[in-house]
Amino acid sequence: xxxxxxDQPRENCIIGFRLLKGTLHHEFHSCDRAFQYAKxxxxxxxxxxxxxxxxxxxxxxxxxxxxLRGLQMGEGACVSAIKRQSQAGHRVYATPExxxxxxxxxxxxxxxxxxxxxHPPSDAPHLETGDIQLAALRTALAGFDVExxxxxxxxx
Numbered sequence: 001x002x003x004x005x006x007d008q009p010r011e012n013c014i015i016g017f018r019l020l021k022g023t024l025h026h027e028f029h030s031c032d033r034a035f036q037y038a039k040x041x042x043x044x045x046x047x048x049x050x051x052x053x054x055x056x057x058x059x060x061x062x063x064x065x066x067x068l069r070g071l072q073m074g075e076g077a078c079v080s081a082i083k084r085q086s087q088a089g090h091r092v093y094a095t096p097e098x099x100x101x102x103x104x105x106x107x108x109x110x111x112x113x114x115x116x117x118x119h120p121p122s123d124a125p126h127l128e129t130g131d132i133q134l135a136a137l138r139t140a141l142a143g144f145d146v147e148x149x150x151x152x153x154x155x156x
Contacts, residue, residue, distance in 0.1 A: 047074075048130060048132070048133055049074055049078045049131075050078075052068075052127060052129065056081035056082060056092075057081050057084070059085065059125060060081070060085045060088050060090060063090065064125060065090050065091035065093065065121065066085060066092055067126050068101070068127050069126055070128040070129035071130040071131070072097055072101050073129050074101075075101055079101070082112065083112060092113060092114045093114070094114055094116060094129075095117070096118075
């Protein structure tokens, strides 16, 4: 989804994010003030659930526990990685909000071996949950000299 306001200066051009449910990626779009197709920027990136699943798998391979914090996100690949982490005998800690990534019913989440806590354990890597990773996107765009806009839209 792209939104465009011709009265906004270039640095306030709106970015659109499109998260494709059930896929392994999401898309990013931005445009210039005149909405010229030639100046349209587009990136296709791994989905946050795919990235999180990879990070959990690294912890599983390394024999480390993990702590999930952040916002609820679409379940996808990360739930399978959480199950494998627990089945391998490694702990999965999560805040109540990030835990809802697995299931809305926290009793079902606990049954999968996830421990719901409010404060992070000192010995587990902290992994962020959430469908939009704004800090990572800002960093990626900056590497291509694409300005971060004052406003943006997200479509799922």
